[in-house]
Amino acid sequence: MRMAELSAESGVPVATVKFYLREGLLPAGERTSPNQARYSAAHVQRLRLIKALTEVGGLPLASVGVVLGAIDGAETPHRTMGVVQQELAGTPPKVSEEAAEWASGLLADLMRRHGWKEHPPAHRTIANLVAALATAKELGQEKLTDRLAEYADLAMRVAELDVEVVAGLTSLDKIIETGLVATVLGDRIFAGLRHLAQEQVSREVLRG
Amino acid sequence: MRMAELSAESGVPVATVKFYLREGLLPAGERTSPNQARYSAAHVQRLRLIKALTEVGGLPLASVGVVLGAIDGAETPHRTMGVVQQELAGTPPKVSEEAAEWASGLLADLMRRHGWKEHPPAHRTIANLVAALATAKELGQEKLTDRLAEYADLAMRVAELDVEVVAGLTSLDKIIETGLVATVLGDRIFAGLRHLAQEQVSREVLRG
Numbered sequence: 001m002r003m004a005e006l007s008a009e010s011g012v013p014v015a016t017v018k019f020y021l022r023e024g025l026l027p028a029g030e031r032t033s034p035n036q037a038r039y040s041a042a043h044v045q046r047l048r049l050i051k052a053l054t055e056v057g058g059l060p061l062a063s064v065g066v067v068l069g070a071i072d073g074a075e076t077p078h079r080t081m082g083v084v085q086q087e088l089a090g091t092p093p094k095v096s097e098e099a100a101e102w103a104s105g106l107l108a109d110l111m112r113r114h115g116w117k118e119h120p121p122a123h124r125t126i127a128n129l130v131a132a133l134a135t136a137k138e139l140g141q142e143k144l145t146d147r148l149a150e151y152a153d154l155a156m157r158v159a160e161l162d163v164e165v166v167a168g169l170t171s172l173d174k175i176i177e178t179g180l181v182a183t184v185l186g187d188r189i190f191a192g193l194r195h196l197a198q199e200q201v202s203r204e205v206l207r208g
Numbered sequence: 209m210r211m212a213e214l215s216a217e218s219g220v221p222v223a224t225v226k227f228y229l230r231e232g233l234l235p236a237g238e239r240t241s242p243n244q245a246r247y248s249a250a251h252v253q254r255l256r257l258i259k260a261l262t263e264v265g266g267l268p269l270a271s272v273g274v275v276l277g278a279i280d281g282a283e284t285p286h287r288t289m290g291v292v293q294q295e296l297a298g299t300p301p302k303v304s305e306e307a308a309e310w311a312s313g314l315l316a317d318l319m320r321r322h323g324w325k326e327h328p329p330a331h332r333t334i335a336n337l338v339a340a341l342a343t344a345k346e347l348g349q350e351k352l353t354d355r356l357a358e359y360a361d362l363a364m365r366v367a368e369l370d371v372e373v374v375a376g377l378t379s380l381d382k383i384i385e386t387g388l389v390a391t392v393l394g395d396r397i398f399a400g401l402r403h404l405a406q407e408q409v410s411r412e413v414l415r416g
Contacts, residue, residue: 011302011303011304011346045347045348048343048346048347049347051301051343052343052346052347055301055302055343056301056339056340056343078407078410078411081406081407081410082407085403085406085407088403089400089403093259093263093264094219094263095219096219111404114408116404116405116408117407117408117411119404125400125403125404125407126400126404128396128400129396129397129400129401129404131264132264132393132396132397132400133397135256135259135260135263135264135393136389136393136397138219138256138260139253139256139257139260139385139389140253141385141386141389141390141393143373143374143376143377143386144373144386144389144390144393144394144397147369147372147373148397150369151366151369151397151398151401152401152405154362154365154366154369154398155398155401155402155404155405156405156408156409157362157365158359158362158402158405159402159405159406159408159409160405160409161355161358161359161362162402162406162409163406163409163410164355165351165352165355166351166410168351169351177347177349178349178351178352179410181344181347181349181352182349182352183403183406185340185343185344185349185352186352186402187399187402188336188337188340189337189340189341189344189352189356189359190359190362190363190398190399190402191395191398191399192297192333192334192336192337192340193337193359193360193363194363194366194367194370194394194395194398195293195296195297195333195391196319196324196327196333196334196337196363197324197360197363197364197366197367197368198289198293198367198370198371198391199286199289199290199293199325199333200322200324200325200364200367201364201367201368201370201371202286202289202371202374202387203286203325
């Protein structure tokens with residue numbers, strides 16, 4: 001297909017497609033004349049993926065580049081997912097040293113009890129989680145952190161479902177892409193379901 | 209306490225505190241002289257809450273204002289949580305009409321089966337969820353949406369835990385603030401736990 005069709009099919013404006021080509025986020029098409037190139041279904045899929053990462057996942061383009069590089073690279077699915085999660089995690093907010101120390105201890109203890117592999121403190125998922133727990137502590141919201149083990153049990157159930165969704169696939173590309181989508185869209189979808197469920201449950205309990 | 213102490217205690221720079229005072233996000237202190245005012249523990253708590261909403265929740269200041277207005281207003285906790293969730297939801301990404309229609313049907317069916325109250329399509333949580341599901345469909349990720357009912361069951365379990373955390377409280381202010389924190393930090397904490405759990409589960413299943 002030509003550029004106009006690629007744009008229509010993917011829902012990405014022509015100017016944006018050209019920008020992605022220049023930035024190397026989208027591989028060049030097959031040149032058919034000095035001014036024209038032909039694009040394939042793989043280009044449409046790649047554009048939809050970039051759209052999902054930026055619009056639904058809220059990833060900056062630099063992170064999208066890193067993630068796509070990992071997908072295109074020779075990494076194993078497990079390592080690629082690691083890269084994806086680091087990029088998704090963003091930069092943790094600042095918290096007081098005291099609260100951070102308390103939160104690190106709480107999380108380390110939880111991970112040990114659950115038999116989860118230890119991570120260096122610089123691991124972005126860990127750093128973000130510690131910052132969020134420390135913030136809850138600073139706000140005097142110990143009710144929330146007291147129940148952390150129960151949240152972790154449910155998170156484990158969700159993760160098992162996530163990995164089941166991915167593990168039914170056979171192509172390596174599809175495994176990585178699905179894992180990526182499951183992470184980016186999966187967080188959004190789960191948060192949305194949780195909010196609807198919260199409304200439902202709180203309607204009965206909190207109705208004032 | 210004075211401004212300098214308020215800043216030190218909350219971890220918010222003096223210039224930012226003054227900005228919040230001007231914007232009406234933080235109530236004025238008790239004036240003790242033409243150039244000085246006294247602030248209380250309530251001011252520290254309010255500053256920490258603003259910090260959590262902006263830094264951890266990623267809320268723009270305009271949304272923080274709306275959320276704090278709802279907290280300070282005479283709304284019931286249930287209604288206040290509704291406002292909070294609308295602000296947190298942000299603007300849904302654009303998707304094709306066909307995929308959106310499919311996703312709306314899928315979600316409506318799910319909510320009916322779960323006995324969840326219907327919402328207008330303009331409800332932001334619904335609009336975002338529809339956009340995320342439609343994006344998954346556009347990417348050919350039906351594996352993810354096929355399991356939606358199982359994700360919804362787990363989301364219900366998480367929401368029950370969320371509401372339990374809030375329902376143990378007695379003061380109305382605390383209920384609303386905890387509900388707010390449980391939503392903003394709760395999503396971050398749960399996503400972090402899920403990612404760690406995914407790494408753990410995928411280490412065994414996907415190791416290539």
